[in-house]
Amino acid sequence: MALVVQKYGGSSVESAERIRRVAERIVETKKAGNDVVVVVSAMGDTTDELLDLASQVCPSPPARELDMLLTSGERISSALVAMAISSLGAQARSFTGSQAGVITTSAHGKAKIIDVTPGRVRAALDQGSIVLVAGFQGVSQDSKDVTTLGRGGSDTTAVALAAALDADVCEIYSDVDGVYTADPRIAPNAQKLDRVSFEEMLEMAACGTKVLGLRCVEYARRYHVKVHVRSSYTDNQGTYVYGSMEDIPVEEAILTGVAHDRSEAKVTVVGLSDQPGYAARVFRAVADADINIDMVLQNISKVETGKTDITFTLPKTDGPLAVEKLTKLQEEIGFSNIVYDDHIGKVSLVGAGMKSHPGVTATFCEALAEAGINIDLISTSEIRISVLCRDTELDEAVRALHEAFDLGGDEEAVVHAGTGR
């Protein structure tokens, strides 16, 4: 008997009506002869509403209490889905992340899954129940407090459960059809991909593709969980994410898609000493503020001044804090000034195929140049090329690359106003 893990995002369960439809799909999956475990996000905007309520009673809520509060959302939706399933005549039991054995670190708001011990889930499945698990949460190994997992936490919960239960597939349902060669709202002839390797999906997630979170894909890769990204509004097959790109025969390796990202900002530390150690002090200052840096460029120093500039990108939401921290250390570290630019866009080409196809970088740059787009910063990996450009030119850059590498199909993509939730 196959075991299927499904995950439904917030918009898929945003109302009583949607919950009933999701319940029908779940029961069909069970009737087809599968054991079914379903991870559920909170209904629609519940999490935002709870955050708003919290801000009304406390400007800076303690992280532990925020987790106690927010986890109510998934508890409510998983119980409701269980009820809807039972009204269709099937058995269902809901569990919190803690009850389902999702063990995490103690970092409230961004906990990481350490282990999954799904004993109660397995027992309920063996009794013939469909099992609902509240997503986005677990329990701290040390303090036994309830924790939330940060953005994309429900996807990670689903993949982690699939790994622990040795599931045949982990279906991630949202309001988008699958993974596309580019965002169909920008490149209307984008095609839905049938399959993407783990490494390629990791790159796409890191480069702005929202449909699956980075941690979720990392987890799937480590534990070899087959992920199927699908729409909860149709029965269409979506995109399978599994397998290593190493297993793709060289001649079949292709360029997978174009990703874009508007969420970053750029910081340039100007006139930094060129001596060893100074760049490190800049990065340490930023890291101490718990800020992740993405792309880095150190310009060639001017011999006559012995000074150089360092440029890096980071999430826009962390921009002001990073500037503040560095400014405080200006005298101590020693630099002229900081330039902050939050009107950048990042566009990336991802594909296992570029390993074996020289000239991809050249074609990439030519395509952007022909479109009149200035490249600000370039960064590459074995299977990815990313550049920064003006955010106003980002859509054009996506289309130029999508065209240059012939990624489009003949038909217009079916476009939902999807958020990927």
Place this chain on the structure above:
Amino acid sequence: MALVVQKYGGSSVESAERIRRVAERIVETKKAGNDVVVVVSAMGDTTDELLDLASQVCPSPPARELDMLLTSGERISSALVAMAISSLGAQARSFTGSQAGVITTSAHGKAKIIDVTPGRVRAALDQGSIVLVAGFQGVSQDSKDVTTLGRGGSDTTAVALAAALDADVCEIYSDVDGVYTADPRIAPNAQKLDRVSFEEMLEMAACGTKVLGLRCVEYARRYHVKVHVRSSYTDNQGTYVYGSMEDIPVEEAILTGVAHDRSEAKVTVVGLSDQPGYAARVFRAVADADINIDMVLQNISKVETGKTDITFTLPKTDGPLAVEKLTKLQEEIGFSNIVYDDHIGKVSLVGAGMKSHPGVTATFCEALAEAGINIDLISTSEIRISVLCRDTELDEAVRALHEAFDLGGDEEAVVHAGTGR
């Protein structure tokens, strides 16, 4: 150091503003040098809203899932109160009923507390925290599932915690000032009682007084928990409920108050055989439907017919079901017909003093007769007299008794539009 347990009902925490006020009171209690444990109900109408949501996805929700759903309400409010407390500079941690060690039977929706093992609560108190506990819930000893405790469950949670922690007092906060000699909305000169014994409070709760639930008072009596019923809107002293009436010196024993109840209906089984066993079959049929019977009257049988009538009262909400069950068994048991009356009221006089004062029953009946009120059924205990009358005459009956036994004060009672929540 004294340990104070406080319980705040739904209307006391119905908004962010009320939550902040409650947090201020809690912090003051802590600053006065006490350890403080606070049991919280769900905000305002949250429980009803969750029930409504449940009914939209499922006409008859499984009891286990309903408990998973409803317990979110108290989780949310206790986390919010903890946040509000921390914004005032004090430490606070919230726990679910399960985390606080409230162990119950498995009866979802009406579980009974078996034991309370408050290890985590005690540890948090020792670390200097104010502790919040989600009310109305616990965890089943057998299945480890989350359970809810039925009506008045948060009061019972508070008293049970107070017993387990050996608290000095258990303060029950609602929007009423305390326990009165009668409902002030009916008898404007009703006085607030300073103190009521456990047995008297039990009778009053059983006879319709809503401010404390029956199970909560039973628990307090068994474990000798001193209860203080107060308003969350003022700093006034309320009513203390503690001690056995046996400890009240005879000369001090008084009549405590008049209770009234509109929630019952009356069922009369007409023309039942007078032989042994037939009455029992009627009561068994009702009990099998899980319906509690309150007052019972068996009329004197008519010798010539060998038939009699049995009358009993029960909650109005169970009335139709009881009539249905008995009607189905009409031929089997053998009776003429059933009369159903849901326009009855029950008025009761409670007081340890009636044990030692003969003539109370006579005064009681005379007072009602003088007010022109017909007595339909009478039932007494050592410290209580209850009668049924027409529901339209109930308020008048309350006033007549309150007057006849001189229970009123000189001042008009301060009347909130309180619901006792």
